[in-house]
Amino acid sequence: MVFSDKVLVCRDCGEKFTFTAGEQEFYFEKGFENAPARCPECRRARRQQNGLRSRGPRERKMYDVVCDGCGQMTTVPFEPNGSKPVYCQECYRSRRPNRSWA
Numbered sequence: 001m002v003f004s005d006k007v008l009v010c011r012d013c014g015e016k017f018t019f020t021a022g023e024q025e026f027y028f029e030k031g032f033e034n035a036p037a038r039c040p041e042c043r044r045a046r047r048q049q050n051g052l053r054s055r056g057p058r059e060r061k062m063y064d065v066v067c068d069g070c071g072q073m074t075t076v077p078f079e080p081n082g083s084k085p086v087y088c089q090e091c092y093r094s095r096r097p098n099r100s101w102a
Contacts, residue, residue, distance in 0.1 A: 001028065010039035012046075067091055 003021035010017060017039035027035070038046065062075040069091030080086045087095065 003028070006035070008035060008037075010042050011037040012042040013039060015039055069095070 003024040005021055006019045006024070007016050008019050009015070019035055024035075036043065060077050062077055063079050064073060064075055065080055065086050066072070067074050067088040068085035069087045072088055074086075074088035076086055
């Protein structure tokens with residue numbers, strides 16, 4: 001299949017951008033059926049707005065809690081709502097069922 005550059009209009013900013021033959025070939029190989037609706041700058045801005053950073057890990061909010069097993073202070077990556085016990089890593093591991101895959 002032969003591809004040629006196409007000029008498209010960005011859905012967000014209304015600016016024209018080029019959907020290159022190489023990009024079209026990539027989309028075709030990946031099975032994408034639709035051309036991009038946003039220019040590269042608007043796509044990048046949308047990813048950042050949605051928290052999908054292109055570099056580095058996302059920073060996760062941690063919550064200080066008291067372990068329901070041993071009573072020690074620990075941190076967890078979710079906000080406990082009181083409906084279930086919260087354990088430190090050591091107590092959590094000791095309560096998990098032993099899984100052997102032998």
